[in-house]
Amino acid sequence: MKLFNYTKYTLLFFALFSFVQCSDDETPELINEEEEINRIVIDISSENGSNTYTWNEGDSNFAMQLNSGINYTVAVSFYNASDPNDVEAINPEVIEEADEHHVFFENSSSILTINSASSDQQDSSGNPLGLKTTWTAERAGSATIRLFLIHEPNTKSGNTRSDFGGETDVQLDINVTVE
Amino acid sequence: MLRWNKFFKKGLIFISPFLFFISSLYGQNECRYSIEGAILNDFDKTPLIDARIEIEGLNRNTSSDDLGYFSFSALCSGTYVLVISHFNCDSQKQIITVPTQKNLIFSLSHRINVLEEIIVADQYNNQSKSSIQTGLTENDLSEKQTEDLATALADLAGVNVLQTGSNLTKPIIHGMSGARVGIIVDGARLQDQEWGSDHAPTLDINAADRIEVVKGSGALRYGGDTPGGVIILQNASKFFQDTLSFKLGSSYQSNGRGGGIVAKGLGANGKGKYIQFNTTLQQMGDQQAPNYLLTNTGQQEQAFSLSMGKKDKSKGWQASYRWYQTRVGILRSAHVGNVGDLARAIRLTQPLIILPFSYKIGAPRQESQHHNGKVQYFHRLSDQTKWEINYNIQRNHRKEYDVRRGDDLARPAIDLQLWTHDLEGYILHQPIENFKFSAALSGKLQDNYSDPNTGVKRLIPDYQRQQFGFFSNMNYKPNNWFNLDLGLRFDQVFYQTKKYYDRQDWIDRGYDEDFTDASITTFGNQWLAALELDFFNFSSSLGMRANLSANDAILVNLQNSQRPPNPSELFSDGLHHALATIEYGNLRLNKETVHKFLLGWERLTDKLYFETSLFYSHLKNYIINEPIGFKQSVRGAFPVWQYRAVSGYFWGWDAALRYQITNILSYRWSSSAIYAQDTTRNQPLIDIPPFNVIQEIRWESKQKKGWYFSLKNRYTAQQKRFPDNNFDFTLLESGELVATPIDISSPPASFSLWDVNAQIRLYQSPKSYWDFRLGVKNMTNISYRNYLNRLRFYSDETGRNIEFQINYSF
Incomplete structure (x- = not known):
């Protein structure tokens, strides 16, 4: 049964090995995480003026002071500040993919109420994105407000984080004191 | 009875019991008798491979397979002369009468005093005969052609499956998996980044003719670092078959609404040349739990292999190339952003995201590709001595895709390429008939490249x-009643790496004080550490087998295995998106040492086969992963898990039984239990298989050789011993x-599954036949969760699956 020319096959087989990779001693490239969000900036403005709060990854505490009886417009911005010389704004990406994102302030306290602002961006179904909200400081006290950036939420309305589903891209506790 | 006992030693445990009986009349046509039998080596009654069996005057011939087994079909009633010959034995003539009721067992003696191993290039025959082993035969594998390796082995006592969802599975042997279990393909260790608990072995089981599981570290030739065990994928020796045969198989599964095709071909001239190929294609869509669809659990697989070989009286070569590619979806809902998401998922009774059925495989998913090439040259110097040289090259490319924003969705989050070169020189020497000595020198080079393009x-x-x-092994077999093996292995392992550490992490972990000789290059807050680590390992194994009677054998194994920490245990650094944990490697880890003691008993009578083994493992520097604290991030606090070494022990037991109740009815039972304790922290070890029992009742035709029906129950108890994490x-x-x-931490409840299987074989001609098989898994469609599934928090296991399979052999 002379089916095969073995010499030919042997050569073919060794040819397969000719692409053996040579090991190198090069320095592996440094990776700057591109999707990372490590700076959050919250701008609040009211009739009394405006204030900017910045949280950087590694900061232990994020506190905010409000005055009771005042309405605030709160705008949140996300940044990748891995490279201090090239801080990248993440908001444009969130707005561009508005259908897959939602910004939610979980508030279970009675010292303030949070509603979406008229200037807020909307997704393709007309749901507010949550980047801009109106906060009304109702009465004095302190509470923790939890900021979420949710990726691919199941729904865009709810009162607690569980209502939204999806994955958490940002979770930040804000200690709010109303005076 | 002795020869039967010997027969079963070769891992025949699970072959259908009727195989060695003569099948008689089937059909009305009087030229449709068949005969079956086996050829043994007269010296030690082990199967004689590649013996040629010819029916004189009929121009019909065949050769004995790996198990010494042969068959002829389509014989008319009458008297025949069988001529049995083997490359190195004197020919024998036997007169048989068809139909016959006798067991056709023939023994051939070697013409000159050399061992079968020296004659037949059987590079797989090196695991010690005294080891405790079990396995799957070609028939079993044919039934399981759509399954992956771990699932196919799961029916064997002492073997369990570590799952990540429904598609990614790893075998567990005696409670250990991953790097503690070696997988041998073509006589070389599979190098497929086995350090990941969600990295399924990158191989196609259809390319194997037989799979053996050696429990413990007895197969030292392939490494001394496998205290769990070794899985050996074997191919039957084809050098002396004269055949041109093909097999086409196709299957369809209701769960996943997909299937696959398998094609195999073998051509051999019977004079020392063969060529063989195998190809598998599979595609499955989303799988289904009883109450909901498991979104993004589709799977695609392609595999191809080609092997060939040539040999003459004293020398020969074999070469093979295997390619395997897979794309595996992971349950969409099992990708979470933080622990809050995980907590919410645990509280839900079903996955968060359930979409309509699809064949699409989105993120998260794994894509891997494996090339495996092997060449072997062997030469017999004399009747006593044979040497061989083996070269193996493997390339494993693994990409893992996470759920990411925007354009990054198309970019893998993990992209690793691993090259492995493995060169081995091996010598087998047998100065006297009852003593064998083998030794090997080997060198292995691995290069891992982690593509920075992942971002x-x-x-x-x-x-x-x-x-x-x-490596060296000595085998002493003074008589047929006693067998002693002693194996030693030394390994020197060097790691060289350049790894970026967060400056603060490097200092927090005290590496700045303990690794002062690491050269550091600073890139802002990132420190690039050039590290060199080396480990020296010594492993040994002592195995004894004593045949107490014609029916009983006692096996005793003492094993010492040492394993260097793997790259994951040393270096890993990242977020696990299914478990919301950050995993850190540990540079301080030392080699892991396991002392294992195994005691086995085998009993074989006409109707009963029973094997049981008991083992105790003492663990020193046993590397585990444990939670050590939390890391605050923009997504909240993440639990941090780090590898660490602990002391501990395993106690384990497993057993298998097969009982032939009547001529056509048989009963099978297997069971295993493990008790594992971490004595450093005084708590149970994690991910230990709970007690389980598999029972099967099988009706099998003896008359027609053609059909069987089986009903199987798989019971798994609830694991009561687990660490609180x-x-x-x-x-x-x-x-x-x-x-x-x-x-x-809490394990899910116990569960009991029912499976049925039915198969019928129809002959078209003596050499070509059709097999039709219908199987139903989880017949009662129960909802359950499995402790050994790392994604058990997110969904139930898959529900009922009806599988239909057609194979055509010609």
Whole structure:
């Protein structure tokens, strides 16, 4: 049964090995995480003026002071500040993919109420994105407000984080004191 | 009875019981008788491979397979002369009468005093005969052609499956998996980044003719670092078959609405040349739990292999190339952003995301590709001595895709390429008939490249690993009643790596004090550490087998295995998106040592086969992963898990039984139990298989050789012993943070599954036949969760699956 020319096959087989990779001693490239969000900036403005709060990854505490009886417009911005010389704004990406994102302030306290602002961006179904909200400081006290950036939420309305589903891209506790 | 006993030693345990009986009349046609039998080596009654069996005057011939087994079909009634010959034995003539009721067992003696191993290039025959082993035969594998390796082996006592969802499975042997279990393909260790608990072995089981499982570290030739065990994928020797045969198989599965095709071909001239190919294609869509669809659990697989060989009286070569590619979806809902998401998923009774059925495989998913090439040259110097040289090259490319924003969705989050070169020189020497000595020198070079284009920090850094090993085995067999094996192995392992550490992490972990000789290059807050680590390992094994009577054998194994920490244990650095944990490697880890003691008993009578083994493993520097604290990030606090070495022990037991109740009815039972304790922290070890029992009742035709029906029950108890790794996360209540525990530790309840299987074989001609098989898994469609599934928090296991399979052999 002379089916095969073995010499030919042997050569073919060794040819397969000719692409053996040579090991190198090069320095592996440094990776700057591109999707990372490590700076959050919250701008609040009211009739009394405006204030900017910045949280950087590694900061232990994020506190905010409000005055009771005042309405605030709160705008949140996300940044990748891995490279201090090239801080990248993440908001444009969130707005561009508005259908897959939602910004939610979980508030279970009675010292303030949070509603979406008229200037807020909307997704393709007309749901507010949550980047801009109106906060009304109702009465004095302190509470923790939890900021979420949710990726691919199941729904865009709810009162607690569980209502939204999806994955958490940002979770930040804000200690709010109303005076 | 002795020869029968010997027969079963070769891992025949699970072959259908009627195989060695003569099948008689089937059909009305009087030229449709068949005969079956086996050829044994007269010296030690082990199967004689590649013996040629010819029916004189009929121009019909065949050769004995790996198990010494042969058959002829389509014989008319009458008297025949069988001429049995073997390359190195005197020919024998036997007169048989068809139909016959006798067992056709023939023994051939060697013409000159040489061992079968020296004659037949059987590179797989090196695991010690005294080892405790079990396995799957070609028939079993044909039934399981759509399954992956771990699932196919799961029916064997002492073997369990570690799952990540429904598609990614790893075999567990005696409670150990991953790097503690070696997988041998073509006589070389599979190098497929086995350090990942969600890395399924990259191989196609259809390319194997037989799979053996050696429990413990007895197969030292392939490494001394496998205290769990070794899985050996074998191919039957084809050098002396005269055949041109093909097999086409196709299957369809209701769960996943997909299937696959398998094609195999073998051509051999019977004079020392063969060529063989195998190809598998599979595609499955989303799988289904009883109550909901498991979104993004589709799977695609392609595999191809080609092997060939040639040999003459004293020398020969074999070469093979295997290619395997897979794309595996992971349950969409099992990708979470933080522990809050995990806690919510645990509280839900079904996955968060359930979409309509689809064949699409989105993120998260794994894509891997494996090339495996092997060449072997062997030469017999004399009747006593044979040497061989083996070269193996493998390339494993693994990409893992996470759910990411925007354009990054198309980019893998992990992209690793691992090259392995393995060179081995081996010599087998048998100065006297009852003593054998073998030794091997081997060198292995590995290069891992982690593509920076992922935009995500490397989970595993670029590294090079070099290993130099020496192995030796002695086998002493003074008589047929006693067999003694002693094996030794030394390995020197070097790692060289350049890895980026966060400056603060490097200091926090005290590496700045302990690794002062690491050269550091600073890139802002990132420190590039050039590290060199080396490990020296010594492994040994002593195996004894005593045949107490014609029916009983006692096996005793003492094993010492040492394993260097793997790249994951040393270097890993990243977020696990299914478990919401950050995993850190540990540079301080030392080699892991396991002392294992195994005691086995085998009993074989006409109707009963029974085997049981008991083992005790003492663990020193046993590397585990444990929670050590939390890391605050923009997504909240993440539990941090780090590898660490502990002391501990395993006690384990497993058993298998097969009983032939009547001529056509048989009963099978297997069971295993393990008790594992971490004595450093005084708590149970994690991910230990719970007690389980598999029972099967099987009706099998003896008359027609053609059909069987089986009913199987698989029971798994609830694991009661587990470490408590629960942690708290905070919920908001009335503006206050309230700590709430997340239970990631408690094992799910016990479950009991029913499977049925039916097969019929129809002959078209003596050499070509059709097999039709219908199988139903989880027949009662019960909902259950499995402790050994790392994604058990997210969904139930898959529900009922009806599988239909057609194979055509010609």
